[in-house]
Amino acid sequence: MSKPNIGIIVGSNSQSSINMQLAKALTKLVSDQANFEIIDITKLPFYNRDEDDNTPKAFVDFKALIGSKDGILFVTPEHNRSVPALLKNALDGGSRPFKQGAWNGIPAGVIGTSPGGPATSMAQQHLRNILVFLDMPTMQQPEGFIQWKDGLVDANGNIGTASHDYLNTWMQKFLAWVEKHPRQKQ
Structure with a gap:
């Protein structure tokens, strides 16, 4: 595989998002090995099943962008022990209408940061459950619960020395995962 095209979805709409800072810093670790694009989910309308027959343009464009990627890296905070509503909305809207989802077969990685000790472990577990249903082969190890x-x-904007080696290894394994699980075109 030539340099893979990786989409990054950050589950936060905060202007000072630590997860966005982490996402950007992670890409610097392996910028010579992949093309990265942060996919903005903050402008997506609320998903509404009643619009499945007339999908809003924002979701049509979003799904096309997802469909152009070889892998997706999810970098998410944790809201109330789960994924943020913003991220869940993007996942739902990108999966519809039924059997026309954009996510199917795209390899994924899940990581996130929080000031608390368990970091984003519960959100990541919920996200992994969703990704199984969306048919996204998701890297299981190493886990990325980053305090x-x-x-x-x-x-x-670089990963600091204390975490550099671990996160560099994490990103190397994620890129190897994407290569090992080439996207299954629908």
């Missing part, structure tokens, strides 16, 4: 601490991402 946000000073220095995780430095002032230049």
Whole structure:
């Protein structure tokens, strides 16, 4: 496979999102090995099943963008022990109408950060359950429950020295996962 095209979906709409900071820093670790694009989900309308026969243009465009990727990296915070509503909306809208989902067969990775000790473990577990249903082969190991601490991402937007080796290995394994599970075109 030539350089894979990886879409990054950050489950936060916060202007100061630590997960967005993490996502951007992760791409720097392997920027020579893949093409990365952050896919903005903040402008998507609320998914409504009543519109399945006349899908809003925002979701048509979103699904086309998802369909152009060889892999998807989800970088998510945790809201109330689950995935943020923003992310769930993107997953739902991108999966519809029935049997016309954009996610099918795209390999995925899941990671996230939070100041708390368990980081985003519960959100990631819920997200993995959703991705199974969406038929996205998802990397299981290593897990990426990253506690946000000073220095995780430095002032230049790079992964700090304390976490560099672990997160570099994580990204290497994610890219190997994408290569091992080439997207199944529908």
